Amino acid sequence: LFDLEKIAASSTMHGNVAIPLIRELTRMVAESSPGADAYVHWGATSQDIVDSGLVLQLRDVLDLTRNSLANLSGVLAGIVREHASTVMAGRTWLQHATPTTFGLKIAGALDALLRHEERLAEMTPRVLVLQFGGAAGTLASLGEGGEDVASALAEQLKLQLPDVPWHSQRDRLVEVGGFYAGLTSTIGKLVSDFALLMQTEIAELAEPHGKERGGSSTMPHKRNPVLTAAILSEAVRVPGLHSTLLTAAMVQQHERGLTGWQTEWATLPELCVTAHGVLEAAGTLAAQITVDTEAIGANLGRTRGFLLAESVSMELARVLGRAEAHALVQRVLQAAEARSVDLATALRADAEVAGYLSGPDIDRLMDPGNYLGSTAAMVRRVLQRYDAREHLGGR
């Protein structure tokens, strides 16, 4: 309906886009309904128009995000189910620790995403509210009729009517930014782990490569994880944008501020679009990612069984106590290291150990699949929560 470039050009003079828009609208109404044009914008101020428009856009983006979040959760739930028993090196401090499963690893991310779904559900009704207060937020120019007009407008736009205008109270918008910053950080953690597992020396995961995708301009062998890189590079932009909202847009002076409001115009849409893009791309990546279970198994053996040192130590602790058992196993590990043998061999060769553990005992303790503790129960609980929420129409 509108000549957007003309409105944009004119907005520089007026300080916002509403004034030229209203002028155009008034002209159009005058043409179609002579007389009605006298009532265009009655009661409202520019910020009522711009803010309510923003809320309508937020309603759309939050809808999209709810769906994409459900999609990512669904893809991850699938991975959790498929790899609930895929034993993998658990890594702490970037070092092999004790075994875990790929399913449990992803269940941790799913668990966090289910919390983000909760936060989104709680936040949405707080955010989707009308802005309509007039010049100083009192609806003065509508006299006695302010309440009725506000209600009718809220109903028309299918937005909630807030108790007071929020021209200079922007906590709702910061909550939106904070939600997306938290969500993209969770995705950043997930995909950052993917990236680490894609390293040449680890290679447990890979991004699929098509004819063109991920090639190098100069190295013929290169398969760059381009989608992984794109997600990680965009996710990290969200906190800086959110920081701008917090430091610059929350303190808007008096009834309507001199600054801050305009800061939102460039910041919040970019934040939402970037974060939602990261979410969508994460869904695509998770659905495409290939899992090399052979490499996972091979890497489990990299430490010559050392990552099961705790397994042996805790078994011995039943007899020796935790501290003494810890010390004994450390001694055996040093022997294994000195002689460049694996832990099982060193255990079998140790006289003191022989007093407590038989050969079959050692074999059992050295099987990573036997040292998973509550892994299955944990995975089950997360999946149950996922399924329950599905059942409730969460998706």
Add this chain to the structure above:
Amino acid sequence: LFDLEKIAASSTMHGNVAIPLIRELTRMVAESSPGADAYVHWGATSQDIVDSGLVLQLRDVLDLTRNSLANLSGVLAGIVREHASTVMAGRTWLQHATPTTFGLKIAGALDALLRHEERLAEMTPRVLVLQFGGAAGTLASLGEGGEDVASALAEQLKLQLPDVPWHSQRDRLVEVGGFYAGLTSTIGKLVSDFALLMQTEIAELAEPHGKERGGSSTMPHKRNPVLTAAILSEAVRVPGLHSTLLTAAMVQQHERGLTGWQTEWATLPELCVTAHGVLEAAGTLAAQITVDTEAIGANLGRTRGFLLAESVSMELARVLGRAEAHALVQRVLQAAEARSVDLATALRADAEVAGYLSGPDIDRLMDPGNYLGSTAAMVRRVLQRYDAREHLGGR
């Protein structure tokens, strides 16, 4: 019970405070219950200890914050009631706009604080959860007994049991940081408005001054708003600390990270303490602040009635339409400015206006108290919500 300096010194070597603490605890248990020392820390990893300790501290600080937030809301509700009819210049773009009331101004802040109370209530159960997962988050060293021990421990500490350990999923902590960043920003807006209203040329509000408080080291007449300054200067530190959590602490690698966790140690406690201090101080300031209704009234007259231009314009719009009325009033304003008279005088002197408005009409339109629109209804709604929540034991 513990020699904290010794533990602190030793923690450098070990990379965290838990290892030397556990050593001391084990020694103490060995003395008091020989044999039981073998079971100290069984199943746990250092991070289980440090994180669960953090959650216990968070429980305390969130409790304190709930009370202080209720206190600030209560003080503000009192101001809203007292000044529901204190007519004040509404200010937009740092310029006088149309009248409002001091009560409505504060009601905006109260409205935001009630939303922060909601957010706190929603967040609390998500955050107050046990951390207990062992080396790689599988509780492997407890074999079949992991679930039972975890449940018993959660019950003992009166914390919820999460579905999976959250060693490297830190969204709960970022939510805490985000809550406080939002809350302090709302307080920052409130107190920033106070500061603007305390300026020498405006002087509608003042911070009380005791014998010593707020004096200058060199200027005998000076009454510096020191508490206002302290609140504003501290509030702005919270977003930077929250930004550190978002950018540095959310991406912790694999099962337990190499970095990020330690970043939280210095950041999250400082964030909570700073933000809570800001909240408490805001409660004190709001309770002490003095309101100069005479100055408020005097300032209302500063624009020679220009801030009621809209009042006249909207009255004329009923006859002339919005655009034509706007133009007519602008012409009268220019005349008033050229002749340095007030708007009422210029309106009375204008022939065209005389066709629409009588002298008494102009008097009525020039009374700021007659141009408050829905102010009373808005204030009433916010206070009703405040009272309802009080009734529900919100405080």
Add this chain to the structure above:
Amino acid sequence: LFDLEKIAASSTMHGNVAIPLIRELTRMVAESSPGADAYVHWGATSQDIVDSGLVLQLRDVLDLTRNSLANLSGVLAGIVREHASTVMAGRTWLQHATPTTFGLKIAGALDALLRHEERLAEMTPRVLVLQFGGAAGTLASLGEGGEDVASALAEQLKLQLPDVPWHSQRDRLVEVGGFYAGLTSTIGKLVSDFALLMQTEIAELAEPHGKERGGSSTMPHKRNPVLTAAILSEAVRVPGLHSTLLTAAMVQQHERGLTGWQTEWATLPELCVTAHGVLEAAGTLAAQITVDTEAIGANLGRTRGFLLAESVSMELARVLGRAEAHALVQRVLQAAEARSVDLATALRADAEVAGYLSGPDIDRLMDPGNYLGSTAAMVRRVLQRYDAREHLGGR
């Protein structure tokens, strides 16, 4: 020369814009110089292309900024000269303190801008360097010829040749971001003071208003300082963008990173353009701003002479010592406040004061223009530095 949309679309697959660009270029070279196409991109990697292109753009923006910075400094130097003797209330803690001049106020900003000019001059040669290292930064594919090709390319592009490629060492770019963040913060302080001085109750400065500029959509009397608002609202976006560079783009892994580089693409150009726009707009605003010396004089009298309390106190201190004089003046101030008279009157009425100060003494001490200390010397020094730099061709 290029079909940018086609290249953009293709860049998603490849992870950067260089690969499709090179393909197009190769095709074009093959057409115009058959055989030469075999040598297109020889030795280079995609990042060499994108980074060197970025540096060429930075050269342009830094040039523009040098000019705009000189322009703003020039405008401010003009204000300093014009208002070197315009006595104005000095304000601390947002309260009247002691007199200053508008010239000295602006000289403080000019002084800071001259430092920013220094920083820009120091930074520029560090930043304007070629990127050319090939796949892993070794120029391996050029064999023995790497140095010669690199030198020739640097000469061609008129860029300095760095000692090593800087594919994953991005301190130069962060320095650019930091420069602009500092510069916009200085401008933010300047224009924030302007905004405070434009408040309805102070009104010492004003933004010019044209027929359309700064009007309100609903209030006929409104003159919103729209350029002031635009500058302040944009300036505050720069720190968040700079924070993204610091937290996300400085740690690029190994020889060329998986992430961070792409983060720069969206962040650094936006940062430069936003900051440069703020600088230009500040030059425009400073050149247009109107100074109401009458209002400045009237505001000086707002405290009934209290802002000269120090003047009296320091005069008395010559006889009584600083502490006793401070106490005496505070007593007189209380009397003045209690009786609602000005400080001069209260001083004349005080018996103890009469022992030290005559009526003419009091008159002299109560003239703000007599209590400016080193103001003139300070202003002179800053202008001398400005002029010296002009002489050296700084502009």
Add this chain to the structure above:
Amino acid sequence: LFDLEKIAASSTMHGNVAIPLIRELTRMVAESSPGADAYVHWGATSQDIVDSGLVLQLRDVLDLTRNSLANLSGVLAGIVREHASTVMAGRTWLQHATPTTFGLKIAGALDALLRHEERLAEMTPRVLVLQFGGAAGTLASLGEGGEDVASALAEQLKLQLPDVPWHSQRDRLVEVGGFYAGLTSTIGKLVSDFALLMQTEIAELAEPHGKERGGSSTMPHKRNPVLTAAILSEAVRVPGLHSTLLTAAMVQQHERGLTGWQTEWATLPELCVTAHGVLEAAGTLAAQITVDTEAIGANLGRTRGFLLAESVSMELARVLGRAEAHALVQRVLQAAEARSVDLATALRADAEVAGYLSGPDIDRLMDPGNYLGSTAAMVRRVLQRYDAREHLGGR
């Protein structure tokens, strides 16, 4: 000399630490030199005291940093020399790319540190300036004597005398924060690469482990890189602190601000101490780090020669042109991958390749040490710059 706790307690009332300090000092001077106490603090304001004290502390910390930076550069220069020829997999996008040397990798960091040394040298004289302006920055209370007293004080404190006071122009302090943020980011990149190279599956570097250092509370085999973790976890705190300076401390109102100054008190010292600690610890880590050249060699072979694909491709390009050669090598790589053989074998088996390359050609091309291009020259240039600066007393 002072009872710090008493001063601290009293500072809450006064809004800063200077007022109670001056009171104590005045009392002490009165005792030791009766009469002189009347002149204590004459001419100064609280901020003069606090800011000049800060600058004296900055002088100390910048001195320490200059030394620690020279120390780190020296340690890195040693590594560069020692490992100039240690051939290592060059990694881009976290994937093996083409060979580089460990020396060149570290030379990149050294090159950046030499730039940080330049920045520090340029910044220092700008920052080490006296603050002395009195109540509103005019030195009014010193009458005609302001300039002389200021000069004498600057000489006494061995600080430069600025052209104007900088009470509310804080660009110098933000420059300090920015310097440290850049420096710690460079260190963060260096140590982040160390951490990646310490991963269990890569293990090219290791942090030394003493009897206690880096042990786990539960896993006997664990050797956690605790110093690496500490550096990385602290380095990432600096940008958030710097962001607080930029967003909250740069805009201080009018002659001396209501806020912002106090924000610096908690932020800038923490920033400097944290960043300097990171620098010192990086010097310690770099001096201690162990390099496993055997692992480096083994990892070079992980891709079965694929990381030399470019070497072959560029050799063939001399005959076939870049594009055709790239395509041929990609075909051979696919064959190698399909048959699970190394690249050399696949090249020898390819009929088309045989037309261009002999067996010895292939052997030469498959030696990573033959594909280093300008590596040696680059390393030489950086070391020459390092040595030249040493010669000039840079250290």
